[in-house]
Amino acid sequence: MRVAQNIEFREPAIPGVNIPRGAVESANQVVLNFGNGLPLAVSQAYQWRVHIDHELIDSYSFFVPGPPAGPVLG
Structure with missing residues (x-):
């Protein structure tokens, strides 16, 4: 599954x-609902990846137990 959200980030500015x-x-903070x-299937590993302008910025791996x-009987 791929989820994308286009966001415009701006540099801090004071008039x-x-x-x-x-x-x-x-x-900046981003919330996905x-x-x-x-x-997600159980007993599988997954990964969140953050790309900015097609460049991988960070990734986080997790496992769904x-x-x-x-x-056991018998």
Whole structure:
């Protein structure tokens, strides 16, 4: 599954103040809402990846565990 959201990030600016480019770091937050959840299979590994202008910025791997094994009889 691929999810994309186009967002325009702007550098910090204060009207009437000259701030040199790159002098102040920009912080942005993005929230994605999956109303019905994500159809992720159990016992599988997945990865979130963040790309900005087609460049990989960061990635995070996670695993979806399944239910515990039931009792063994016999």
